[in-house]
Amino acid sequence: MSAESTHLGTTEADIAHVKRIWKAFWILLVLTILELALGLTIYRIDLGANPNESLVLMIKGVICILTLAKAFYIISIFMHLGDEVRAMAMTIGLPALLFIWFIIAFIAEGSSYRHLRNTDAGIRQYKEQPQQFHHPSAEPAEKSDKKLD
Amino acid sequence: METAIAQTKTKMWAGGRSPFNVSYGKLMMWYFLISDSFTFGAFLISYGSIRFSLNNWVDHNYVFNKFPFTEANLPLAFVSLMTFILIMSSVTMVLAVHEGHKMNQKGVEKWLALTILGGLAFLSCQAWEWTHLITHQHEVLVDGVLQHWGTTVSHNPWGPEVMYKGHMVATPGPVAFGGYFFGITGFHGFHVFSGVVINSIMLIKTKKGDFSKRGHYEMVEKAGLYWHFVDLVWVFVFLCFYLI
Numbered sequence: 001m002s003a004e005s006t007h008l009g010t011t012e013a014d015i016a017h018v019k020r021i022w023k024a025f026w027i028l029l030v031l032t033i034l035e036l037a038l039g040l041t042i043y044r045i046d047l048g049a050n051p052n053e054s055l056v057l058m059i060k061g062v063i064c065i066l067t068l069a070k071a072f073y074i075i076s077i078f079m080h081l082g083d084e085v086r087a088m089a090m091t092i093g094l095p096a097l098l099f100i101w102f103i104i105a106f107i108a109e110g111s112s113y114r115h116l117r118n119t120d121a122g123i124r125q126y127k128e129q130p131q132q133f134h135h136p137s138a139e140p141a142e143k144s145d146k147k148l149d
Numbered sequence: 150m151e152t153a154i155a156q157t158k159t160k161m162w163a164g165g166r167s168p169f170n171v172s173y174g175k176l177m178m179w180y181f182l183i184s185d186s187f188t189f190g191a192f193l194i195s196y197g198s199i200r201f202s203l204n205n206w207v208d209h210n211y212v213f214n215k216f217p218f219t220e221a222n223l224p225l226a227f228v229s230l231m232t233f234i235l236i237m238s239s240v241t242m243v244l245a246v247h248e249g250h251k252m253n254q255k256g257v258e259k260w261l262a263l264t265i266l267g268g269l270a271f272l273s274c275q276a277w278e279w280t281h282l283i284t285h286q287h288e289v290l291v292d293g294v295l296q297h298w299g300t301t302v303s304h305n306p307w308g309p310e311v312m313y314k315g316h317m318v319a320t321p322g323p324v325a326f327g328g329y330f331f332g333i334t335g336f337h338g339f340h341v342f343s344g345v346v347i348n349s350i351m352l353i354k355t356k357k358g359d360f361s362k363r364g365h366y367e368m369v370e371k372a373g374l375y376w377h378f379v380d381l382v383w384v385f386v387f388l389c390f391y392l393i
Contacts (some may be wrong), residue, residue, distance in 0.1 A: 008275065014247075017247060018244070018247060018354035020323065021240065021243050021244060022240070022246065025236065025237075025240045029233075029236065032229070032232055032233070032236065035226055035388075035392060036229055038392075039210075039224075039225050039391070039392045040224065042210075042381075043210045043224050043225075046210070047171060055319025060392075060393045061363050063388065063392050063393060064388065064393070066386045067384055067385065067387075067392075070384050071381055072382055074239065074377055074380060074381045074384065075377075075381065078239055078240075078243045078371075078377045078380075079374055079377045079378075081179075084169070084170070084171060085168075085169050085170045085171070086369070087168065087169060088169035088170070088176070088179075090172055091169075092179055092180075092183055095183055096183065096186070098187075099190055102190060102194055103194055103197070106194045106195070106197065106198040106246075107194075107197055107198065107201055107291075109198055109201075109202075110197065110198035110199065110200065110202040111201050113198075113201075114201060114202045114204065117202065117204070118204065139195070145192070
């Protein structure tokens, strides 16, 4: 080990590497702040009388893409996978592609379940349910009045 | 003959060297992390699947809107702080690994200590958030009777609101919310906790000079991979529970 590369040896490459780390940090911070801004936008939209559902869904899609960008920077810069041999990065990256199928399949499964729940398509007849646990005409129990504040 | 051997030896997969140009331990850490990511993925996708199958879910902007020491309505604020803490501790970890490459023991000690501090800060935040959710009670109309519920794995007071005696009161929401929220953030929190323990062991070993005697800080690098993975998982937990 040569003298300049030990204690506090700051070569050109070292400085460049540290710069790259901080750059990744700033990118992550900006992406997180963007996500927050979009999240608060959704909150604002939902406060309104007639929330625009498709707009909210679109904003959520944008947030998902920003999250994937954050994941990319963490994996490639902080975990140095971008600097590894390509074949090795592939043994990590290719199995992760299974997630694409995984997400699509199970989200579709959930939607199908909701469809069965809300229609006659399932094995049982659909009965329109009032708002769950909602008993508008039920006379309130005496005890509950005390808890009202 | 000898030249032939020399030639084959230079080939990537001819043996005698790592074709991935990486040590066994680091490669296996990566493979552990990919398997762990499938565990988390299964949890989060199961959560998504259940959420898609229900007609209503909770509104996270109302569930997570409190900050310590204030009663103000601050949606997303506290969890942003937690996210910032975790990203920051990821940066200090990668700087510790960098100092390790330079064989600078003092630098590794400093950045590792800061990483541990960040991990502990995150765990404290999570402890506060859980305590707040479980103990902070909300009015909820159950079968026509007004009750007060905290958010637990068996109680969810964040369902759709109905008119009751002239004001809006929540009804019980899907029970699955508590199970998924506490289950997934708990599993993640457990990863943070074990990450803090691993980093503490690394710090002690660094202070004892084990790594400088060994001639490399690869152990710190492996612990770093684990720590960044914890940060990576949080990015997705943050997305699934707090943003969408």
